Amino acid sequence: MDTLNHPFIFDDLANIVYNLDIKDLSNLKNRLIYQSGYGMGQNDPSRPFTYFTYTLNYFFGQLNPFGYHLINVLIHMGNTVLIYFLTLNLFFLFYKARLFFIPLLVALVFACHPLQIEVVTYISGRADGLATFFYLLSIFFFLNAFFSQRKRIFYFLSLSSFIFSFWSKQIGVTLPLMILIFEFLLDSNGSSPVFLSNEKNCSNSFWQKIDKRKFIHLGFWLVLGLFLLFRYFYFGGLGDRITDPWERWTRLSYALTQPIVILNYFRLLLAPLGQSIDHFIEPAKSVLEFRTFISILVLGFSLGMIVYFFKKNWQYSKIIFFGMIWFFLTLSPTSSFFPINDAMTERRLYLPSFGFILCGVSFCLMIFKVPIKEDFKDKSFLKLSISLCLVIFIFAGLTLKRNRFYKNPIFLWQEAVQLYPKNARAQYNLGNHYLKVGELDQAFSCFENALQIDLKLAEPHNNLGLIYLQRREFKKAEESFQKALMIKPGLLVARQNLEKLKLSQRRKNKIK
Numbered sequence: 001m002d003t004l005n006h007p008f009i010f011d012d013l014a015n016i017v018y019n020l021d022i023k024d025l026s027n028l029k030n031r032l033i034y035q036s037g038y039g040m041g042q043n044d045p046s047r048p049f050t051y052f053t054y055t056l057n058y059f060f061g062q063l064n065p066f067g068y069h070l071i072n073v074l075i076h077m078g079n080t081v082l083i084y085f086l087t088l089n090l091f092f093l094f095y096k097a098r099l100f101f102i103p104l105l106v107a108l109v110f111a112c113h114p115l116q117i118e119v120v121t122y123i124s125g126r127a128d129g130l131a132t133f134f135y136l137l138s139i140f141f142f143l144n145a146f147f148s149q150r151k152r153i154f155y156f157l158s159l160s161s162f163i164f165s166f167w168s169k170q171i172g173v174t175l176p177l178m179i180l181i182f183e184f185l186l187d188s189n190g191s192s193p194v195f196l197s198n199e200k201n202c203s204n205s206f207w208q209k210i211d212k213r214k215f216i217h218l219g220f221w222l223v224l225g226l227f228l229l230f231r232y233f234y235f236g237g238l239g240d241r242i243t244d245p246w247e248r249w250t251r252l253s254y255a256l257t258q259p260i261v262i263l264n265y266f267r268l269l270l271a272p273l274g275q276s277i278d279h280f281i282e283p284a285k286s287v288l289e290f291r292t293f294i295s296i297l298v299l300g301f302s303l304g305m306i307v308y309f310f311k312k313n314w315q316y317s318k319i320i321f322f323g324m325i326w327f328f329l330t331l332s333p334t335s336s337f338f339p340i341n342d343a344m345t346e347r348r349l350y351l352p353s354f355g356f357i358l359c360g361v362s363f364c365l366m367i368f369k370v371p372i373k374e375d376f377k378d379k380s381f382l383k384l385s386i387s388l389c390l391v392i393f394i395f396a397g398l399t400l401k402r403n404r405f406y407k408n409p410i411f412l413w414q415e416a417v418q419l420y421p422k423n424a425r426a427q428y429n430l431g432n433h434y435l436k437v438g439e440l441d442q443a444f445s446c447f448e449n450a451l452q453i454d455l456k457l458a459e460p461h462n463n464l465g466l467i468y469l470q471r472r473e474f475k476k477a478e479e480s481f482q483k484a485l486m487i488k489p490g491l492l493v494a495r496q497n498l499e500k501l502k503l504s505q506r507r508k509n510k511i512k
Contacts, residue, residue, distance in 0.1 A: 003121040004069045006406045010277060010429070011124040015054065017063060019043065022055040046231065049167040050127040068123045075129040076120045080111040082136040083354055089143055090358075093186060094318050097372045102361065105388045109357050112395040114272040114402050118347040121406045122277070125347040127169040132351040134165035135172050135330075142179055146186075159219055166227055171333050171351055173227070176220035181325055183213070185318070249283065255337035256284035259295035261344040262335055266298075269349065269356050272398060276416045279344040280423035303328070316366040323362060326355025361388065409433045417446075424453040428460055440467050458488035465497060477501060 008017050016022065021031040021043040032048035043051040053071060061067035087103035110116070119125035119132075138161035145154035165172030249257075261281060268275065284292045302324070309321040331352040334340055349356075368384045376382055405412045413430035420426060431446030444467050447460040465480030478501055484494035 003073065003403055003406070004066050006065060006069060006121060006403075007409070008063075008065055008068075008123065009406065009409045009412065010122070012122070015044075015051075015124050016058070016068065019054070022051060022058045025055065025059065028052075028055070047127050047167065047169055049164055050130055050169065053126065053130070065123070068126075069121070072120050072123060072126050072129060075126065075133055076111070076116065079129065079133050079136060080107050082133070082140060083107045083110050086136060086140060086143075086354075087358060089140075090319060090322065091372070093143075094322075095372045099372075099374055101374050101385065102365070105385070105392070106354075106358055106361050108392045109361070109388065109395065110354055112392050112399055113269075113353060113357070114275060114395060114398045115268055115346050115349050115353060117275075117399060117402055117406070118277070118345070119350045121403055122347070125350075128171070128347045128350045130168035131165050131171050134161045134168060135175055135351060136354075137161040138165060138175055139178065139182070142182070155216060155219075159223065162220060163223060166224075170231075171330065171348075173224055173333055174329050176217065176224050178326070178329060179220060180217065181322075181329075183217075185322065249339040249343065251337050251339060253283040253285070254339040254343065256287065256289075256292055257281055257343050258335045259299045260284060260291055262331070263295045263298055264344060265331075265349055265352075266302075268346065269353060272395070274419060275346060275402060276419050276426075277412050278416045278420070278423060278426050278429070279342075279346070280416075280420035280426065281343045282422075283343075314366060315372065316362045319362045320359050320366070323355045323357075323359025327352045327359065328355075330355065364388070410437070422453055424450040424457060427453065428457070428463075431460070431463060435463060435466065440470060443467060456487060458484040458491050458494065461487065462491065462494040462497065465494070465501075469497075469501065474501065474505065 019042065024031070032043055032051055033045045043054075054068075057068050057071060084103050084107035087106045088099065091097050091099045091103065119129045138158045141154045141158035141161060145151045145158065148154055162172060162175050165175065264279070264281075287293060287296065306321060306324045306328075309317045309324065331348070334348045364384055364387070368380045370380045370384050371378065374381065376385070405415060410430065410433045413426055413433060416423060416426035417430055427446045427450040431443045431450065434440075434443035434446060444464065447464050447467075450457060450460040461480045461484035465477045465484070468474070468477035468480060478498065481494050481498035481501065484491055485498065488494070
Protein backbone atom coordinates (compact mmCIF):
# COMPACT_ATOMS: atom_id res chain seq x y z
CA MET A 1 0.00 0.00 0.00
CA ASP A 2 3.08 2.24 0.12
CA THR A 3 2.60 2.80 -3.61
CA LEU A 4 -0.80 4.53 -3.63
CA ASN A 5 0.40 8.13 -3.55
CA HIS A 6 3.40 7.83 -5.88
CA PRO A 7 3.46 10.28 -8.83
CA PHE A 8 3.12 9.54 -12.54
CA ILE A 9 6.50 8.62 -14.05
CA PHE A 10 8.13 7.81 -17.40
CA ASP A 11 5.52 6.44 -19.87
CA ASP A 12 2.68 7.36 -17.48
CA LEU A 13 2.98 10.88 -18.86
CA ALA A 14 2.31 9.81 -22.46
CA ASN A 15 -0.17 7.04 -21.61
CA ILE A 16 -2.21 9.01 -19.07
CA VAL A 17 -1.28 12.62 -18.28
CA TYR A 18 -0.95 13.87 -21.88
CA ASN A 19 -3.32 11.28 -23.38
CA LEU A 20 -6.34 13.16 -24.72
CA ASP A 21 -8.14 9.94 -25.69
CA ILE A 22 -8.75 8.78 -22.11
CA LYS A 23 -10.22 12.17 -21.21
CA ASP A 24 -13.19 11.93 -23.57
CA LEU A 25 -15.83 9.19 -23.43
CA SER A 26 -17.42 10.23 -26.73
CA ASN A 27 -16.78 7.94 -29.70
CA LEU A 28 -15.00 5.55 -27.33
CA LYS A 29 -14.85 2.67 -29.81
CA ASN A 30 -12.81 4.64 -32.36
CA ARG A 31 -10.55 6.00 -29.64
CA LEU A 32 -9.67 2.50 -28.43
CA ILE A 33 -9.15 0.77 -31.80
CA TYR A 34 -8.01 2.63 -34.89
CA GLN A 35 -5.70 1.88 -37.79
CA SER A 36 -3.15 4.70 -37.89
CA GLY A 37 -0.01 4.68 -35.80
CA TYR A 38 -0.38 6.15 -32.34
CA GLY A 39 1.73 8.72 -30.56
CA MET A 40 1.71 11.21 -27.72
CA GLY A 41 -1.85 12.00 -26.64
CA GLN A 42 -3.41 8.80 -28.02
CA ASN A 43 -4.37 5.31 -26.86
CA ASP A 44 -2.41 2.27 -28.02
CA PRO A 45 -4.95 0.52 -30.29
CA SER A 46 -3.33 -2.89 -29.75
CA ARG A 47 -4.27 -2.78 -26.03
CA PRO A 48 -7.84 -1.45 -26.00
CA PHE A 49 -8.96 -2.97 -22.69
CA THR A 50 -5.96 -1.59 -20.79
CA TYR A 51 -6.67 1.90 -22.09
CA PHE A 52 -10.37 1.47 -21.34
CA THR A 53 -9.41 1.02 -17.67
CA TYR A 54 -7.34 4.22 -17.85
CA THR A 55 -10.42 5.97 -19.27
CA LEU A 56 -12.52 4.76 -16.33
CA ASN A 57 -9.79 5.88 -13.91
CA TYR A 58 -9.83 9.35 -15.44
CA PHE A 59 -13.65 9.49 -15.42
CA PHE A 60 -13.81 8.79 -11.68
CA GLY A 61 -10.60 10.42 -10.43
CA GLN A 62 -9.21 12.68 -13.15
CA LEU A 63 -5.40 12.80 -12.80
CA ASN A 64 -5.22 11.76 -9.15
CA PRO A 65 -2.59 8.95 -9.11
CA PHE A 66 -4.28 7.27 -6.12
CA GLY A 67 -7.05 5.62 -8.17
CA TYR A 68 -4.66 4.40 -10.86
CA HIS A 69 -2.33 2.85 -8.28
CA LEU A 70 -5.26 1.31 -6.39
CA ILE A 71 -6.44 -0.56 -9.50
CA ASN A 72 -2.89 -1.87 -10.10
CA VAL A 73 -2.68 -3.11 -6.50
CA LEU A 74 -6.08 -4.83 -6.75
CA ILE A 75 -5.06 -6.54 -10.01
CA HIS A 76 -1.87 -7.81 -8.32
CA MET A 77 -3.88 -9.12 -5.37
CA GLY A 78 -6.25 -10.87 -7.78
CA ASN A 79 -3.33 -12.50 -9.58
CA THR A 80 -1.88 -13.69 -6.28
CA VAL A 81 -5.19 -15.36 -5.36
CA LEU A 82 -5.45 -17.00 -8.80
CA ILE A 83 -1.87 -18.31 -8.53
CA TYR A 84 -2.71 -19.82 -5.15
CA PHE A 85 -5.70 -21.73 -6.54
CA LEU A 86 -3.90 -22.71 -9.74
CA THR A 87 -0.96 -24.13 -7.74
CA LEU A 88 -3.38 -25.92 -5.42
CA ASN A 89 -5.13 -27.48 -8.43
CA LEU A 90 -1.84 -28.49 -10.05
CA PHE A 91 -0.70 -30.46 -7.01
CA PHE A 92 -4.09 -32.14 -6.82
CA LEU A 93 -4.22 -32.99 -10.53
CA PHE A 94 -0.63 -34.24 -10.68
CA TYR A 95 -0.33 -35.98 -7.30
CA LYS A 96 -3.85 -36.30 -5.84
CA ALA A 97 -2.50 -34.25 -2.93
CA ARG A 98 -4.62 -31.60 -1.22
CA LEU A 99 -1.94 -29.12 -0.24
CA PHE A 100 -2.71 -25.66 1.11
CA PHE A 101 0.45 -24.26 2.67
CA ILE A 102 2.84 -24.93 -0.25
CA PRO A 103 0.53 -23.16 -2.77
CA LEU A 104 0.29 -20.29 -0.29
CA LEU A 105 4.09 -20.02 -0.17
CA VAL A 106 4.28 -20.03 -3.99
CA ALA A 107 1.66 -17.27 -4.17
CA LEU A 108 3.42 -15.18 -1.50
CA VAL A 109 6.82 -15.47 -3.21
CA PHE A 110 5.11 -14.24 -6.39
CA ALA A 111 3.34 -11.41 -4.55
CA CYS A 112 6.44 -10.15 -2.71
CA HIS A 113 9.09 -10.54 -5.43
CA PRO A 114 10.76 -7.14 -6.07
CA LEU A 115 10.49 -7.60 -9.85
CA GLN A 116 6.70 -7.19 -9.61
CA ILE A 117 7.11 -3.52 -8.68
CA GLU A 118 7.22 -2.50 -12.33
CA VAL A 119 3.72 -3.93 -12.82
CA VAL A 120 2.23 -2.72 -9.53
CA THR A 121 3.88 0.62 -8.70
CA TYR A 122 4.53 1.70 -12.28
CA ILE A 123 1.05 2.51 -13.59
CA SER A 124 1.95 1.86 -17.23
CA GLY A 125 2.83 -1.71 -16.24
CA ARG A 126 -0.90 -2.38 -15.84
CA ALA A 127 -1.08 -4.04 -19.27
CA ASP A 128 1.04 -6.96 -18.00
CA GLY A 129 -1.00 -7.23 -14.81
CA LEU A 130 -4.32 -7.27 -16.66
CA ALA A 131 -3.13 -9.73 -19.32
CA THR A 132 -1.82 -12.03 -16.58
CA PHE A 133 -5.09 -11.80 -14.63
CA PHE A 134 -7.22 -12.88 -17.60
CA TYR A 135 -4.63 -15.49 -18.66
CA LEU A 136 -4.77 -17.14 -15.22
CA LEU A 137 -8.54 -16.73 -15.05
CA SER A 138 -8.96 -18.43 -18.43
CA ILE A 139 -6.92 -21.44 -17.26
CA PHE A 140 -8.85 -21.50 -13.97
CA PHE A 141 -12.17 -21.66 -15.83
CA PHE A 142 -10.80 -24.24 -18.28
CA LEU A 143 -9.72 -26.55 -15.44
CA ASN A 144 -13.12 -26.14 -13.79
CA ALA A 145 -14.75 -27.21 -17.04
CA PHE A 146 -13.08 -30.64 -16.56
CA PHE A 147 -15.05 -31.41 -13.42
CA SER A 148 -18.15 -29.19 -13.47
CA GLN A 149 -21.51 -30.19 -14.90
CA ARG A 150 -21.73 -26.70 -16.42
CA LYS A 151 -18.94 -27.28 -18.91
CA ARG A 152 -20.30 -24.92 -21.56
CA ILE A 153 -20.51 -22.01 -19.13
CA PHE A 154 -16.94 -22.49 -17.92
CA TYR A 155 -15.73 -22.96 -21.49
CA PHE A 156 -17.40 -19.70 -22.52
CA LEU A 157 -15.89 -17.90 -19.51
CA SER A 158 -12.45 -19.34 -20.33
CA LEU A 159 -12.68 -18.24 -23.96
CA SER A 160 -13.92 -14.76 -22.97
CA SER A 161 -11.05 -14.36 -20.50
CA PHE A 162 -8.62 -15.33 -23.26
CA ILE A 163 -9.97 -12.54 -25.47
CA PHE A 164 -9.64 -9.98 -22.66
CA SER A 165 -6.09 -11.20 -22.03
CA PHE A 166 -4.73 -10.41 -25.49
CA TRP A 167 -6.73 -7.17 -25.69
CA SER A 168 -4.89 -6.13 -22.53
CA LYS A 169 -1.48 -7.11 -23.94
CA GLN A 170 -0.38 -9.51 -26.65
CA ILE A 171 1.35 -11.90 -24.22
CA GLY A 172 -2.00 -13.70 -23.94
CA VAL A 173 -1.50 -15.32 -27.36
CA THR A 174 0.33 -18.32 -25.85
CA LEU A 175 -2.77 -19.51 -23.98
CA PRO A 176 -4.09 -22.02 -26.58
CA LEU A 177 -0.75 -23.83 -26.55
CA MET A 178 -0.65 -23.76 -22.74
CA ILE A 179 -4.09 -25.39 -22.65
CA LEU A 180 -2.84 -28.10 -25.01
CA ILE A 181 0.00 -28.74 -22.56
CA PHE A 182 -2.56 -29.18 -19.77
CA GLU A 183 -4.33 -31.73 -21.95
CA PHE A 184 -1.04 -33.53 -22.47
CA LEU A 185 -0.32 -33.66 -18.75
CA LEU A 186 -3.73 -35.01 -17.79
CA ASP A 187 -5.17 -38.39 -18.64
CA SER A 188 -8.34 -39.00 -20.61
CA ASN A 189 -10.73 -38.25 -17.76
CA GLY A 190 -8.73 -35.22 -16.62
CA SER A 191 -7.68 -36.62 -13.30
CA SER A 192 -3.96 -37.41 -13.34
CA PRO A 193 -0.77 -36.86 -15.32
CA VAL A 194 -0.79 -38.62 -18.67
CA PHE A 195 2.92 -39.40 -18.69
CA LEU A 196 2.71 -41.65 -15.64
CA SER A 197 2.08 -44.33 -18.24
CA ASN A 198 4.58 -45.58 -20.80
CA GLU A 199 5.56 -43.31 -23.69
CA LYS A 200 3.47 -45.06 -26.36
CA ASN A 201 0.30 -45.06 -24.29
CA CYS A 202 1.00 -41.45 -23.31
CA SER A 203 1.10 -40.39 -26.96
CA ASN A 204 -1.99 -42.40 -27.90
CA SER A 205 -3.95 -41.08 -24.93
CA PHE A 206 -3.04 -37.49 -25.79
CA TRP A 207 -4.16 -37.69 -29.42
CA GLN A 208 -7.33 -39.54 -28.46
CA LYS A 209 -8.21 -36.72 -26.08
CA ILE A 210 -7.48 -34.06 -28.67
CA ASP A 211 -9.69 -35.87 -31.16
CA LYS A 212 -12.55 -36.06 -28.65
CA ARG A 213 -12.19 -32.42 -27.56
CA LYS A 214 -11.05 -30.91 -30.84
CA PHE A 215 -13.93 -28.43 -31.00
CA ILE A 216 -13.04 -27.07 -27.56
CA HIS A 217 -9.46 -26.38 -28.63
CA LEU A 218 -10.57 -25.19 -32.05
CA GLY A 219 -12.39 -22.28 -30.41
CA PHE A 220 -9.17 -20.99 -28.81
CA TRP A 221 -7.08 -21.46 -31.96
CA LEU A 222 -9.76 -19.84 -34.12
CA VAL A 223 -9.88 -16.77 -31.88
CA LEU A 224 -6.08 -16.61 -31.87
CA GLY A 225 -5.93 -16.91 -35.66
CA LEU A 226 -8.48 -14.12 -36.12
CA PHE A 227 -6.55 -11.91 -33.70
CA LEU A 228 -3.23 -12.46 -35.51
CA LEU A 229 -4.82 -11.83 -38.92
CA PHE A 230 -6.48 -8.68 -37.62
CA ARG A 231 -3.22 -7.43 -36.12
CA TYR A 232 -1.23 -8.21 -39.27
CA PHE A 233 -3.60 -6.64 -41.79
CA TYR A 234 -5.08 -3.85 -39.64
CA PHE A 235 -1.99 -2.75 -37.69
CA GLY A 236 0.54 -3.75 -40.34
CA GLY A 237 2.50 -6.42 -38.47
CA LEU A 238 2.66 -8.90 -35.59
CA GLY A 239 5.46 -7.24 -33.61
CA ASP A 240 5.86 -3.66 -32.39
CA ARG A 241 6.62 -0.96 -34.87
CA ILE A 242 10.02 0.39 -33.91
CA THR A 243 9.07 4.02 -33.46
CA ASP A 244 11.21 4.80 -30.45
CA PRO A 245 14.21 6.96 -31.46
CA TRP A 246 16.21 5.44 -28.61
CA GLU A 247 16.05 1.90 -29.98
CA ARG A 248 17.52 0.32 -33.12
CA TRP A 249 16.69 -3.34 -33.57
CA THR A 250 16.53 -5.66 -36.55
CA ARG A 251 14.98 -9.13 -36.35
CA LEU A 252 18.46 -10.69 -36.33
CA SER A 253 20.02 -8.42 -33.71
CA TYR A 254 16.95 -8.76 -31.48
CA ALA A 255 16.95 -12.57 -31.74
CA LEU A 256 20.70 -12.76 -31.04
CA THR A 257 20.36 -10.46 -28.02
CA GLN A 258 17.48 -12.31 -26.36
CA PRO A 259 19.59 -15.21 -24.96
CA ILE A 260 21.64 -12.54 -23.14
CA VAL A 261 18.41 -10.94 -21.91
CA ILE A 262 16.98 -14.27 -20.69
CA LEU A 263 20.19 -14.97 -18.77
CA ASN A 264 19.76 -11.58 -17.08
CA TYR A 265 16.16 -12.50 -16.30
CA PHE A 266 17.37 -15.67 -14.56
CA ARG A 267 19.76 -13.58 -12.47
CA LEU A 268 17.08 -11.05 -11.49
CA LEU A 269 14.58 -13.75 -10.54
CA LEU A 270 17.10 -15.57 -8.35
CA ALA A 271 18.74 -12.48 -6.84
CA PRO A 272 16.79 -9.27 -7.57
CA LEU A 273 19.78 -6.94 -7.40
CA GLY A 274 20.67 -4.49 -10.14
CA GLN A 275 17.08 -3.59 -10.98
CA SER A 276 16.41 -0.64 -13.26
CA ILE A 277 13.43 1.11 -14.78
CA ASP A 278 15.32 1.15 -18.09
CA HIS A 279 17.73 -1.72 -18.78
CA PHE A 280 20.18 -1.03 -21.59
CA ILE A 281 21.43 -3.97 -23.65
CA GLU A 282 23.89 -3.49 -26.49
CA PRO A 283 22.63 -5.30 -29.62
CA ALA A 284 24.44 -8.59 -30.28
CA LYS A 285 26.16 -8.78 -33.66
CA SER A 286 27.07 -12.45 -34.01
CA VAL A 287 26.47 -15.89 -32.52
CA LEU A 288 30.24 -16.13 -32.02
CA GLU A 289 30.29 -13.04 -29.81
CA PHE A 290 31.38 -14.30 -26.37
CA ARG A 291 28.38 -13.09 -24.32
CA THR A 292 25.96 -14.37 -26.98
CA PHE A 293 27.67 -17.75 -27.29
CA ILE A 294 27.75 -18.34 -23.51
CA SER A 295 24.12 -17.23 -23.15
CA ILE A 296 23.00 -19.61 -25.90
CA LEU A 297 24.86 -22.47 -24.18
CA VAL A 298 23.16 -21.75 -20.83
CA LEU A 299 19.80 -21.37 -22.53
CA GLY A 300 20.32 -24.64 -24.41
CA PHE A 301 21.18 -26.37 -21.13
CA SER A 302 17.98 -25.00 -19.56
CA LEU A 303 15.87 -26.24 -22.45
CA GLY A 304 17.62 -29.61 -22.20
CA MET A 305 16.61 -29.78 -18.54
CA ILE A 306 12.97 -29.53 -19.60
CA VAL A 307 13.36 -32.75 -21.61
CA TYR A 308 15.35 -34.33 -18.75
CA PHE A 309 12.68 -33.68 -16.12
CA PHE A 310 9.96 -34.79 -18.51
CA LYS A 311 11.59 -38.20 -18.97
CA LYS A 312 12.36 -38.68 -15.28
CA ASN A 313 9.71 -40.15 -13.01
CA TRP A 314 10.95 -38.46 -9.84
CA GLN A 315 8.52 -37.30 -7.24
CA TYR A 316 8.39 -33.64 -8.28
CA SER A 317 9.70 -33.91 -11.85
CA LYS A 318 6.27 -33.35 -13.41
CA ILE A 319 5.59 -30.03 -11.74
CA ILE A 320 9.18 -28.86 -12.33
CA PHE A 321 8.69 -29.71 -16.01
CA PHE A 322 5.44 -27.72 -16.04
CA GLY A 323 7.07 -24.69 -14.37
CA MET A 324 9.89 -24.64 -16.93
CA ILE A 325 7.45 -24.91 -19.84
CA TRP A 326 5.33 -22.10 -18.36
CA PHE A 327 8.34 -19.80 -18.02
CA PHE A 328 9.69 -20.19 -21.54
CA LEU A 329 6.32 -20.32 -23.28
CA THR A 330 4.88 -17.20 -21.64
CA LEU A 331 8.16 -15.35 -22.20
CA SER A 332 8.30 -16.26 -25.90
CA PRO A 333 6.12 -13.41 -27.29
CA THR A 334 8.62 -10.81 -26.06
CA SER A 335 11.87 -12.81 -26.25
CA SER A 336 11.89 -14.13 -29.80
CA PHE A 337 12.68 -12.70 -33.23
CA PHE A 338 9.86 -10.11 -33.27
CA PRO A 339 11.59 -6.81 -32.40
CA ILE A 340 10.07 -4.77 -29.57
CA ASN A 341 11.07 -1.23 -28.66
CA ASP A 342 12.75 -2.34 -25.42
CA ALA A 343 14.85 -5.49 -25.57
CA MET A 344 14.63 -6.04 -21.81
CA THR A 345 12.12 -4.87 -19.20
CA GLU A 346 11.33 -6.29 -15.78
CA ARG A 347 7.56 -6.17 -16.24
CA ARG A 348 7.78 -8.85 -18.96
CA LEU A 349 8.67 -11.35 -16.22
CA TYR A 350 5.37 -10.88 -14.40
CA LEU A 351 3.50 -13.79 -16.02
CA PRO A 352 6.58 -16.02 -16.62
CA SER A 353 7.74 -15.56 -13.02
CA PHE A 354 4.96 -17.86 -11.79
CA GLY A 355 6.50 -20.75 -13.72
CA PHE A 356 9.98 -19.91 -12.44
CA ILE A 357 8.79 -19.68 -8.82
CA LEU A 358 6.72 -22.88 -9.08
CA CYS A 359 9.73 -24.66 -10.56
CA GLY A 360 12.04 -23.27 -7.85
CA VAL A 361 9.77 -24.23 -4.95
CA SER A 362 9.20 -27.71 -6.41
CA PHE A 363 12.94 -28.16 -6.91
CA CYS A 364 13.45 -27.27 -3.23
CA LEU A 365 10.78 -29.84 -2.29
CA MET A 366 12.80 -32.43 -4.21
CA ILE A 367 16.16 -31.35 -2.73
CA PHE A 368 14.78 -31.33 0.83
CA LYS A 369 13.15 -34.73 0.10
CA VAL A 370 9.80 -33.47 1.34
CA PRO A 371 6.99 -36.04 0.94
CA ILE A 372 3.88 -34.91 -0.96
CA LYS A 373 1.94 -34.03 2.16
CA GLU A 374 1.84 -31.16 4.62
CA ASP A 375 3.03 -32.43 7.97
CA PHE A 376 4.52 -29.72 10.17
CA LYS A 377 5.99 -32.43 12.37
CA ASP A 378 8.09 -33.61 9.43
CA LYS A 379 11.55 -32.02 9.80
CA SER A 380 12.19 -31.70 6.06
CA PHE A 381 8.84 -29.98 5.48
CA LEU A 382 9.44 -27.68 8.45
CA LYS A 383 12.94 -26.72 7.22
CA LEU A 384 11.63 -25.94 3.74
CA SER A 385 8.72 -23.90 5.10
CA ILE A 386 11.03 -21.82 7.30
CA SER A 387 13.45 -21.30 4.40
CA LEU A 388 10.70 -20.13 2.04
CA CYS A 389 9.22 -17.85 4.72
CA LEU A 390 12.68 -16.30 5.08
CA VAL A 391 12.86 -15.77 1.30
CA ILE A 392 9.42 -14.12 1.37
CA PHE A 393 10.51 -11.86 4.23
CA ILE A 394 13.70 -10.82 2.36
CA PHE A 395 11.80 -10.21 -0.88
CA ALA A 396 9.19 -8.13 0.95
CA GLY A 397 11.94 -5.99 2.51
CA LEU A 398 13.64 -5.47 -0.86
CA THR A 399 10.28 -4.59 -2.43
CA LEU A 400 9.53 -1.96 0.21
CA LYS A 401 13.01 -0.49 -0.18
CA ARG A 402 12.84 -0.31 -3.97
CA ASN A 403 9.29 0.99 -3.92
CA ARG A 404 10.59 4.21 -2.35
CA PHE A 405 12.60 4.94 -5.51
CA TYR A 406 9.32 5.50 -7.35
CA LYS A 407 8.44 8.40 -5.06
CA ASN A 408 11.17 10.50 -6.66
CA PRO A 409 11.87 9.98 -10.38
CA ILE A 410 15.31 11.57 -9.99
CA PHE A 411 16.43 8.68 -7.76
CA LEU A 412 14.99 6.20 -10.25
CA TRP A 413 16.89 7.65 -13.22
CA GLN A 414 20.08 8.19 -11.21
CA GLU A 415 20.03 4.45 -10.54
CA ALA A 416 19.54 3.71 -14.25
CA VAL A 417 22.45 5.97 -15.23
CA GLN A 418 24.73 4.42 -12.60
CA LEU A 419 23.94 0.91 -13.86
CA TYR A 420 24.09 1.83 -17.55
CA PRO A 421 26.23 4.95 -18.18
CA LYS A 422 25.86 4.43 -21.95
CA ASN A 423 22.06 4.53 -21.79
CA ALA A 424 21.22 7.72 -23.69
CA ARG A 425 17.52 7.54 -22.80
CA ALA A 426 18.30 7.29 -19.09
CA GLN A 427 20.66 10.27 -19.34
CA TYR A 428 17.97 12.25 -21.18
CA ASN A 429 15.18 11.39 -18.70
CA LEU A 430 17.38 12.20 -15.71
CA GLY A 431 18.17 15.54 -17.36
CA ASN A 432 14.45 16.17 -17.85
CA HIS A 433 13.73 15.74 -14.16
CA TYR A 434 16.68 17.93 -13.18
CA LEU A 435 15.33 20.57 -15.57
CA LYS A 436 11.87 20.42 -13.95
CA VAL A 437 13.29 21.16 -10.50
CA GLY A 438 15.60 23.93 -11.78
CA GLU A 439 18.90 22.04 -11.46
CA LEU A 440 20.20 23.47 -14.74
CA ASP A 441 23.85 22.44 -14.45
CA GLN A 442 23.01 18.79 -13.74
CA ALA A 443 20.40 18.80 -16.51
CA PHE A 444 22.88 20.32 -18.97
CA SER A 445 25.44 17.63 -18.15
CA CYS A 446 22.89 14.83 -18.68
CA PHE A 447 21.79 16.16 -22.08
CA GLU A 448 25.40 16.54 -23.16
CA ASN A 449 26.08 12.95 -22.07
CA ALA A 450 23.09 11.72 -24.08
CA LEU A 451 24.41 13.44 -27.21
CA GLN A 452 27.90 12.06 -26.68
CA ILE A 453 26.37 8.58 -26.70
CA ASP A 454 24.16 9.22 -29.75
CA LEU A 455 24.50 12.34 -31.90
CA LYS A 456 21.36 11.47 -33.86
CA LEU A 457 18.99 12.32 -31.00
CA ALA A 458 16.90 15.46 -31.41
CA GLU A 459 15.24 15.78 -27.99
CA PRO A 460 18.41 16.56 -25.97
CA HIS A 461 19.20 19.44 -28.37
CA ASN A 462 15.74 20.88 -27.74
CA ASN A 463 16.19 20.71 -23.98
CA LEU A 464 19.66 22.25 -24.18
CA GLY A 465 17.94 25.11 -25.99
CA LEU A 466 15.57 25.53 -23.04
CA ILE A 467 18.51 25.72 -20.65
CA TYR A 468 20.23 28.33 -22.84
CA LEU A 469 16.99 30.33 -22.80
CA GLN A 470 16.96 30.35 -19.00
CA ARG A 471 20.60 31.41 -19.04
CA ARG A 472 19.64 34.16 -21.54
CA GLU A 473 22.09 32.78 -24.14
CA PHE A 474 19.64 33.30 -26.98
CA LYS A 475 22.02 32.62 -29.87
CA LYS A 476 22.98 29.22 -28.47
CA ALA A 477 19.33 28.47 -27.74
CA GLU A 478 18.40 29.16 -31.37
CA GLU A 479 21.24 26.93 -32.60
CA SER A 480 20.09 24.09 -30.33
CA PHE A 481 16.49 24.28 -31.55
CA GLN A 482 17.70 24.33 -35.16
CA LYS A 483 19.91 21.28 -34.57
CA ALA A 484 16.92 19.43 -33.11
CA LEU A 485 14.84 20.24 -36.20
CA MET A 486 17.63 19.26 -38.58
CA ILE A 487 17.72 15.80 -36.98
CA LYS A 488 13.95 15.48 -36.56
CA PRO A 489 11.95 17.98 -38.66
CA GLY A 490 8.68 16.75 -37.19
CA LEU A 491 9.63 17.56 -33.58
CA LEU A 492 6.79 19.97 -32.88
CA VAL A 493 8.01 21.16 -29.49
CA ALA A 494 11.36 22.27 -30.94
CA ARG A 495 9.60 24.16 -33.75
CA GLN A 496 7.32 25.88 -31.26
CA ASN A 497 10.26 26.83 -29.03
CA LEU A 498 12.18 28.24 -32.00
CA GLU A 499 9.17 30.28 -33.17
CA LYS A 500 8.59 31.66 -29.66
CA LEU A 501 12.26 32.64 -29.42
CA LYS A 502 12.22 34.42 -32.80
CA LEU A 503 8.97 36.20 -31.93
CA SER A 504 10.45 37.36 -28.63
CA GLN A 505 13.59 38.59 -30.38
CA ARG A 506 11.54 40.56 -32.95
CA ARG A 507 9.53 42.25 -30.19
CA LYS A 508 12.72 43.25 -28.39
CA ASN A 509 14.16 44.69 -31.61
CA LYS A 510 10.99 46.76 -32.18
CA ILE A 511 11.18 48.19 -28.65
CA LYS A 512 14.79 49.20 -29.28
